[in-house]
Amino acid sequence: xxxxxxxxxxxxxxxxxxxxxxxxxxxxxxxxxxxxxxxxxxxxxxxxxxxxxxxxxxxxxxxxxxxxxxxxxxxxxxxxxxxxxxxxxxxxxxxxxxxxxxxxxxxxxxxxxxxxxxxxxxxxxxxxxxxxxxxxxxxxxxxxxxxxxxxxxxxxxxxxxxxxxxxxxxxxxxxxxxxxxxxxxxxxxxxxxxxxxxxxxxxxxxxxxxxxxxxxxxxxxxxxxxxxxxxxxxxxxxxxxxxxxxxxxxxxxxxxxxxxxxxxxxxxxxxxxxxxxxxxxxxxxxxxxxxxxxxxxxxxxxxxxxxxxxxxxxxxxxxxxxxxxxxxxxxxxxxxxxxxxxxxxxxxxxxxxxxxxxxxxxxxxxxxxxxxxxxxxxxxxxxxxxxxxxxxxxxxxxxxxxxxxxxxxxxxxxxxxxxxxxxxxxxxxxxxxxxxxxxxxxxxxxxxxxxxxxxxxxxxxxxxxxxxxxxxxxxxxxxxxxxxxxxxxxxxxxxxxxxxxxxxxx
Numbered sequence: 001x002x003x004x005x006x007x008x009x010x011x012x013x014x015x016x017x018x019x020x021x022x023x024x025x026x027x028x029x030x031x032x033x034x035x036x037x038x039x040x041x042x043x044x045x046x047x048x049x050x051x052x053x054x055x056x057x058x059x060x061x062x063x064x065x066x067x068x069x070x071x072x073x074x075x076x077x078x079x080x081x082x083x084x085x086x087x088x089x090x091x092x093x094x095x096x097x098x099x100x101x102x103x104x105x106x107x108x109x110x111x112x113x114x115x116x117x118x119x120x121x122x123x124x125x126x127x128x129x130x131x132x133x134x135x136x137x138x139x140x141x142x143x144x145x146x147x148x149x150x151x152x153x154x155x156x157x158x159x160x161x162x163x164x165x166x167x168x169x170x171x172x173x174x175x176x177x178x179x180x181x182x183x184x185x186x187x188x189x190x191x192x193x194x195x196x197x198x199x200x201x202x203x204x205x206x207x208x209x210x211x212x213x214x215x216x217x218x219x220x221x222x223x224x225x226x227x228x229x230x231x232x233x234x235x236x237x238x239x240x241x242x243x244x245x246x247x248x249x250x251x252x253x254x255x256x257x258x259x260x261x262x263x264x265x266x267x268x269x270x271x272x273x274x275x276x277x278x279x280x281x282x283x284x285x286x287x288x289x290x291x292x293x294x295x296x297x298x299x300x301x302x303x304x305x306x307x308x309x310x311x312x313x314x315x316x317x318x319x320x321x322x323x324x325x326x327x328x329x330x331x332x333x334x335x336x337x338x339x340x341x342x343x344x345x346x347x348x349x350x351x352x353x354x355x356x357x358x359x360x361x362x363x364x365x366x367x368x369x370x371x372x373x374x375x376x377x378x379x380x381x382x383x384x385x386x387x388x389x390x391x392x393x394x395x396x397x398x399x400x401x402x403x404x405x406x407x408x409x410x411x412x413x414x415x416x417x418x419x420x421x422x423x424x425x426x427x428x429x430x431x432x433x434x435x436x437x438x439x440x441x442x443x444x445x446x447x448x449x450x451x452x453x454x455x456x457x458x459x460x461x462x463x464x465x466x467x468x469x470x471x472x473x474x475x476x477x478x479x480x481x482x483x484x485x486x487x488x489x490x491x492x493x494x495x496x497x498x499x500x501x502x503x504x505x506x
Contacts, residue, residue, distance in 0.1 A: 083135020092424020
């Protein structure tokens with residue numbers, strides 16, 4: 001089987017002579033508005049996972065039971081991750097059953113309710129409940145926003161638009177650090193830090209009341225007139241006809257196949273299994289290659305490198321968060337030009353190098369024979385800055401590639417009937433991996449040392465490179481229908497036609 005990229009739905013891959021207008025990132029304000037509104041969920045995702053690092057300092061001061069109980073502190077922090085795992089697992093079903101728009105509204109209610117519960121907390125138990133509610137919202141949003149954006153986006157700019165949601169996540173993390181600094185001298189410090197997240201949740205809720213459901217979900221649910229009405233605001237008349245033909249063809253195929261969207265189908269069907277393993281593998285490797293180790297523990301890592309000042313550690317951590325957001329902007333520019341696979345491979349190559357630099361800085365710093373005693377302090381200081389440079393290099397390589405690519409790929413590699421379910425399961429893998437990394441990093445450091453810990457993470461990054469190189473296909477510029485055919489080919493063992501598709505797409 002071969003796939004003709006000039007077929008309807010190739011979404012602008014033909015030149016002007018071919019008669020199709022190529023859409024660029026800023027050419028349709030309606031699509032950008034949908035993306036921006038959906039991206040508020042990503043912002044809340046980033047804010048609520050980042051703000052607790054600063055708020056916890058003041059929570060410990062107010063509640064003596066928390067101050068001397070490390071387990072309680074860990075529970076307050078990690079309960080949002082537990083909620084996110086549950087929210088992501090159930091969010092896929094909510095997406096496929098009730099739609100992307102209603103799923104977003106549910107997430108907003110959970111965000112706002114959780115923020116207000118935390119703000120009004122009179123003890124650690126209420127804080128834990130609030131963190132759980134916020135985590136549920138984070139989990140649902142992590143599934144819903146990428147899918148909602150992807151299903152409204154023209155295929156030639158789909159990667160960049162989905163990556164905008166990742167920019168909102170990293171922007172939310174950066175903003176949370178600014179809020180932490182801004183409210184340090186305000187009465188009720190931590191209550192403001194945690195409660196302010198209710199504001200963007202309410203804003204998104206109101207916006208979503210006036211925005212449409214995903215056109216693909218509407219068509220799949222046999223609300224064709226509503227779906228076409230949305231598509232008319234995205235495409236010109238010629239392109240609209242092609243997109244509707246593709247939707248009709250895809251819907252007919254799923255109807256004839258009896259696609260009911262069962263979780264068991266994902267493991268019964270080889271093509272669905274292959275797609276899910278690729279998506280879930282990317283999500284797992286995103287976490288196990290260390291990004292949230294860096295984001296959660298960057299002040300600690302900086303202090304491990306020899307910079308004992310809390311203020312300097314926090315300032316350098318703010319720089320790290322800023323670099324993460326800036327790198328995501330680079331990823332938005334590159335993902336639809338270079339492709340998902342190439343961007344991920346380049347990103348992982350740089351991640352390996354930077355992790356080795358980090359590891360060597362810590363290994364040499366801990367070696368008493370490396371620096372002469374007379375120059376020991378100067379040498380240690382130089383190695384400390386060497387470690388900080390490795391940390392900065394890590395963010396510079398990770399953020400444009402392995403930051404947005406897993407979310408972009410997972411928003412486009414599943415058939416319509418399973419997009420919510422598979423996306424939810426894959427996001428759950430991300431959150432489980434996130435929790436494992438967050439709960440084990442400091443323990444592993446205490447067991448084998450900081451340098452060797454980063455070498456272990458570098459080894460995982462090498463495995464991630466091999467996984468992407470051999471298992472993850474290129475989906476740049478392909479319609480959802482073409483991606484579905486790609487997995488059918490792989491499941492049938494017809495690698496030759498897949499090769500021609502990948503070359504054409506690149």
